[in-house]
Amino acid sequence: MHTAAGVWRWRHNPLRRTTDLVEAWAMLAAALLIALAAPAAGWMCGALANAALQESVRVQHQQRHLTTAVVVRTAPGPGPVVDPEVPSEHAARVRVVADWTAADGSRHTGAVTTTQRGVRPGDRFRMWTDERGLVVDRPMDTSTAGTHAAVAGVGAGAASVAIIEGGRRLVVRRLMQRRYARLDRDWARAGPDWGRTDAGN
Structure with a gap:
């Protein structure tokens, strides 16, 4: 205002x-x-x-699948990996060799990371894979x-x-x-x- x-004041001012x-x-x-x-x-x-x-x-939830992996052994290499995108209490990720089954029924074995502490052979944890069984990040949520x-x-x-x-x-x-x-x-x-x-x- x-x-x-x-x-409006400037419209008719003689000094304008x-x-x-x-x-x-x-x-x-x-x-x-x-x-x-x-x-x-x-x-x-x-x-x-x-x-x-x-x-x-929507696409990520269609293409990514939650599966259960079984720890075979601890993977060789450096210590725990810190993930900056997860809360501090779950930030330490441990490298392990695990077995898992893909959504198409194929079985896979490979080195993955888990936030589960004190993992031992035979322990189970959840992780996300694509349709071919390759490990992927967790799909984005709506919030x-x-x-x-x-x-x-x-x-x-x-x-x-x-x-x-x-x-x-x-x-x-x-x-x-x-x-x-x-x-x-x-x-x-x-x-x-x-x-x-x-x-x-």
Whole structure:
């Protein structure tokens, strides 16, 4: 409202310059775009991202299968692996050689990791495989997908605000350059007679 009032006040002000009016309209346009266009862009981006991510969740749950693996022995190599994407109490992953059966019925043996502590031969743990029995990551869940989509929407809205404000600042900078250029021209014309008695008469 303050910006709109400023534009209206400048309309008939005798001291108003054209650049003043352009600057006021640019400020009003930027305020309206930030209030209306930025939230719309954020909502649209979030909705599109959510649709894509939920489809990815659906596909992952179709293509990935939970199976039970049986520990054969501890795998040789360095100590436990820390996974930064899981809670701290389950972050340590131990390498083991295990047997498992794929969704198509084929049997597999290989080196995998598990969060189960103190594993011994014969212990069982759950893991995810694809349709061919290859070990894959746990499929994304709907809540995680929704969180990622919300972050994408907020980011798009913030980026829109930054672009709009950057455009407004660019317009104001150009206007200031025009004002200084005009002032320099006027000063150059008045300069030779500045301070003389009856100058300009």
